[in-house]
Amino acid sequence: MNGAVEAANKNIKKIIEKVTVNYKDWHEMLPFALLAYRTSVRSSTGATLVYGKEAVLPVEVEIPSIRQRMARAFNKKVRPREFSPGDLVLRKVLHIAPDHRGKFAYKYDGPFIVKDFFDGGAIILNDIDKNENTIPVNADALKKYNP
Structure with missing residues (x-):
């Protein structure tokens, strides 16, 4: 591609060369070298890479960072959905096959x-006729029914 993989491999190789005593035990030091590479700051981007995400430094736990502010802004918009046994709900229809009605198709069923x-948000539903649906439904796909 553009040499990014070769540059990363070169840096990992340099780290392994510095931490190994014998060239035969390089495979034992590889996980430590990868951790060091993934958590170090890149001079070109100024970011770190830990399994596709930024590394969290211990000082960020004490001082609010942009990451914590973004999480707080996201959590403000989350609507908690609380259901109890006996509630009437509508289930979102997932149109796997194209519906001939297009945008006029039903959005909810029930x-x-x-x-x-x-606890994880899974809910077991019954039909109005008390027939149990064996497949649990995620709470995100439900809304309360107000007749």
Whole structure:
């Protein structure tokens, strides 16, 4: 490509050369060299790379950073969805096959009755006729039904 992979491999090789005592034990030091490379600041970009994300420094825990401010702004807009057994809900329809009605197709299906809910956001639904749906539904795909 543009030599980025070769440059990264060259830097990792330099780190391994500095930490190994014998050339035969390079494979034992490879995880440590990768950690050092991923958490070091790049001079060209000024960023770090840890499994595709920025490394969090211990000082950032004490001092609010831009990352914490962004998380706070995101969490303000999150709408908590709380359901209890017996609530009437509508389930979002995921049109896997194209619907001939286009934009006039139904967006929600139901109503359903909440039978049980779990901590991770999964909810077991019953039909109005008390038939249980065995596949749990994510709470993001539900909204309360107001008749």
